[in-house]
Amino acid sequence: MITKQLLKINSHLQIAEDTFEVVLQSSMAQVLKPGQFVHIALPNHMLRRPVSVAAVDAHAETFTIIFKIFGEGTRQLGKYKAGDSLDVILPCGSYYPIDQLEMNQALIVGGGIGVPPLYYLAKSLKDKGVKVTSILGFQSKDQIFYEEKFQQIGDTYIATNDGSYGTKGFVTDIIDEMEPTFDYFFSCGPTPMLKAVSSKLDGRNGYISLEERMGCGVGTCYACVVPLKEDPSKSKKICKDGPVFSANEVILT
């Protein structure tokens, strides 16, 4: 059941350059699944901002979001403080269907602000006993976050565009290098990365999570469609049918 809630901010921390981790109190926290997002209203902005769920603490009834300052809205979001409230629609969208998947090993490939939802996913996979390998890409050293947390879950490899940390280059360079073994891959990040990853892992089973500018965030406005591989004249909505899609389901543009 999707709802609009006014949520209290329990903590609001900067965790990397321009990057914030915000913990929100919500009675709906435990229904949030890995891959889903929440849709956040900001004063004096016409449109809400979609941000992925990065972690859930079902017991404390809290969930975590991690966002990077990109434009005006995320800048504003960066100025909130613990104790403030946020107007949030949740839960939004589809999730990684890990309960329906048989697997022993999972590969996680994330880039930039695509990393947060993968943390919740990685943790959930580990809790299910799946061995998780994570390959994470960032622009530079200062932007890296949650490396330790990923390490606690499984082997974690980092690439930075400028080589200031880990492998210099892209996540696909690490894939080339280490030739990981896995049953399913899960990827989230900028579209060029998703394209590179999907084509490199073509034919493998996997799931990707997409981004698109959104209007409603709930499926009414048709702003966020993506064409389907089996019939490009048909489409699905990223906010409702997605953001998680089977790797071969949609056409990345």
Add this chain to the structure above:
Amino acid sequence: MITKQLLKINSHLQIAEDTFEVVLQSSMAQVLKPGQFVHIALPNHMLRRPVSVAAVDAHAETFTIIFKIFGEGTRQLGKYKAGDSLDVILPCGSYYPIDQLEMNQALIVGGGIGVPPLYYLAKSLKDKGVKVTSILGFQSKDQIFYEEKFQQIGDTYIATNDGSYGTKGFVTDIIDEMEPTFDYFFSCGPTPMLKAVSSKLDGRNGYISLEERMGCGVGTCYACVVPLKEDPSKSKKICKDGPVFSANEVILT
């Protein structure tokens, strides 16, 4: 010299129903004269809000404004706190030319949010040794402010529209009743009140202060004109030539 300054709020107090007194710190405080106003910017509002100077403390380099919540902007202004800053243009407009006037007795007639500038005026007159009688009108008892402060300056009479305090009715009813003696009268308040006062005191020397919706507040946009009695095809700008005018100078509409 008119300037734009970012001013710290020293105190922010509610002093009557929907009515706030705000003390601002400014190096320009001592140049502000009775009758002048300041032009206040508010986030997410296209236009500034004109508010009169209600008192000046030259020594502390502070000045006071008093405003009533009327619409969105003043509502927002009501939510500021001591320590916050306001973007203010000052000083704006003309002032009561009391240094050029010979007088022993002054009559002050104010209504509602027209009362604040008259307090600064009354105090300045008293400091010059002028005997001041004040007649102040409010909608109801809950909206009255600064009565004691006016009492300290001189005889003060209050009218309320609903009779919940003082004389029931209008300031003009008090004028009728007490037939005050004075050399000059000074009036500020809603236009219907100014009209009633000016026509009742027709032929007497006096000054009135006008309000009008403003664009620039500094004289560039021609939003705030008022036609002149001597030639209604000519006009003056309330923000620059006013808000204080000689009682017979302009046509009240």
Add this chain to the structure above:
Amino acid sequence: MNLTARLPGLTLKNPVMPASGCFGFGKEYSQFYDLSELGAIIVKAATGEARYGNLTPRVAETSSGMLNAIGLQNPGVEQIIEEELPFLRPYDTPVIANVAGSTVEEYVKVTKTLNHSKDITALELNISCPNVKEGGVQFGTDPSLAKEVTYQVKEASDYPVYVKLSPNVSNIVEMAKAVSEVGADGLSMINTLTGMQINLKQRKPIIANKTGGLSGPAIKPIAIRMIYEVRQSLDIPIIGMGGIITAEDALEFLLAGADAVAVGTANFQNPLACPEIINDLPRVLKQYGFDSVEDAIGKGHV
């Protein structure tokens, strides 16, 4: 407080309805509240065949507004009748179908197909979509084309026809007169204004279609002006829209001369926008001295 709004073929329990394209076919927002609370529902545009619409990005945010260029994506009129409209049956609120097309023939085809549906109460004839290459806004900016398509649709339709006008015109009264002369039962105004936003980093328009339709509070003064002007010279019922966020906004439209109002963009910001406006309206009407919705209509005219 009597909130009833009466328009040709529509007696509404309150004057507030979601605007076309901002509410899909109702399913999603039915999760947030009981759609029976709504005065009516205007559903997403229907064309003759399924349409994919424009490339993405399709929306952008502007100061107090947004741009959209969905491009009339919809599953086609037949599928809408079969798959979408039945969902709204259980709700106690009239449904208005939004008719779109590239040619007069397509408009007529959609209209005739909609005659077969018992799930609707009126048609909104969308001659003002700025986001499709053919049809759409041409019909909405040329009085003779507008007249022609309105005449044909009116001939074809078993339902009352509200013509949705484009604000991208020099003379809105001329457009209103043109469609009213050929029997439009009412007007819907306004659709979006054509706008553009350029992404500084990418050095190109944000919206893939380049231009998009501007909606939201930014355009409210234009909507109010156009409704006021049309109301001054024509006696035709008007569904007013363009930037309504609050019950105060809705009242401003009634004062300008609208007989009912539609809420578009506000739904995206606040899925509860419509029921909140409806709940607030009695208080706001009372505060400004009105006894009913009908009492307020046109009262802003001097």
Add this chain to the structure above:
Amino acid sequence: MNLTARLPGLTLKNPVMPASGCFGFGKEYSQFYDLSELGAIIVKAATGEARYGNLTPRVAETSSGMLNAIGLQNPGVEQIIEEELPFLRPYDTPVIANVAGSTVEEYVKVTKTLNHSKDITALELNISCPNVKEGGVQFGTDPSLAKEVTYQVKEASDYPVYVKLSPNVSNIVEMAKAVSEVGADGLSMINTLTGMQINLKQRKPIIANKTGGLSGPAIKPIAIRMIYEVRQSLDIPIIGMGGIITAEDALEFLLAGADAVAVGTANFQNPLACPEIINDLPRVLKQYGFDSVEDAIGKGHV
């Protein structure tokens, strides 16, 4: 960073100038900063005789915008030449006069009178004022009238003529073509969109003139779209305006195809708007990878 902007008859040290009607004749804002910082100054409209303008209230605030209906109040062209323009002489910045009128004859008269002034560098022909009963916006919405008045003014003028277009039209390109065909040296776009706000308490339009011109960030997407469209089909210099608040906004106009920009409403909110935009512009150009103002012009086209 080279900020030079080159337009017919105008070589500007930077592309930023205050828009007509939002800067008076410069005196007031000269108290806030040195006017020599400005790329140019467009002064308040001049008509043949002094005009009182409309009744007050003349302005209202809207979401991200404002309405105005000043009604071309000005002391008349002769007095402007004698009393107002000399004040600007000491400043190292070109002055552009804004020519208004009710008839073609009045436009021509103002133009000819302005030939006598040595204090100006160009004319902006205002055929788009929505706030006067006669003249003004008719000239700006009818291509043949626009053509006629532009032709006559161009014939009469010793100075380059920039025609200021109205956005209240179905087809902006048609208007731009009409005036460019008869020799307009450049375009100024856009003027305000006609709008209205109704006061709920008073039950009437806030602006005494009822309608007013909508300006500010609310209209920026419309301005950008119109400039983009005109630039796509015509090779005529454009002074862009409509909702510019920041240097980023100014850059967006350059990318859309403006050769220089004017800042209107922003001056009221921030008297230092123009110099702040000018100071910020080099940083913003650099941030988005441009070497100069000229390098950015039209670069948002795909």
